[in-house]
Amino acid sequence: MKNSWAARAVLFAEIAIVLVTSFGLIVNTYHSRQQFALLEQVRSEQRSLEDRWAKLLLEESAFSSPSRVERIARSELKMYLPSLDDIKDIKELNGKR
Template sequence: MNKSRFTPIIFLFGVVVLTLVSLFVVVQVYEFRQDFSYLQKLKQEEVDFEVKWGQLLLEQSALTQPSRLEQTAIKDLNMHAPSQNELIIVKP
């Protein structure tokens, strides 16, 4: 008799525990999906930054070529190669 009297209570307890565990699993899956989505976004940003870095390295390489520097010095700074008369040799 005692067994049959406690069976609905045990069943109800089991249903409550199962419901709580199920809700916990749903919350965990939702948080996992949010975190995974955020991770994918960060990985895409990393790829974008790597592409931008490569472009900046190419631009730096192009801007620091000796011919480019010489053209800029002549055009913007009005510089020129010194003539023989402008050269001063200093001996130690």
């Protein structure tokens, strides 16, 4: 009878270990899939941000082109290239003091 009880205890212990291990495996697989889905979402966001960055760089180069800057300076800011009469030599100005 003692051997029968010991055999049952070992059997129940083995079943418990198998169940706990199986449950741990299921939980681990679930977390792994969650992390993989999150990784894919972050990678997708990264690709989207890289595309946006490329567009912004292109836009920046278009807005900062010398011809555009000059056109806006002339039309909106009423700027012009100074004539030779408007240009003063700093050395001359310092000498007149």
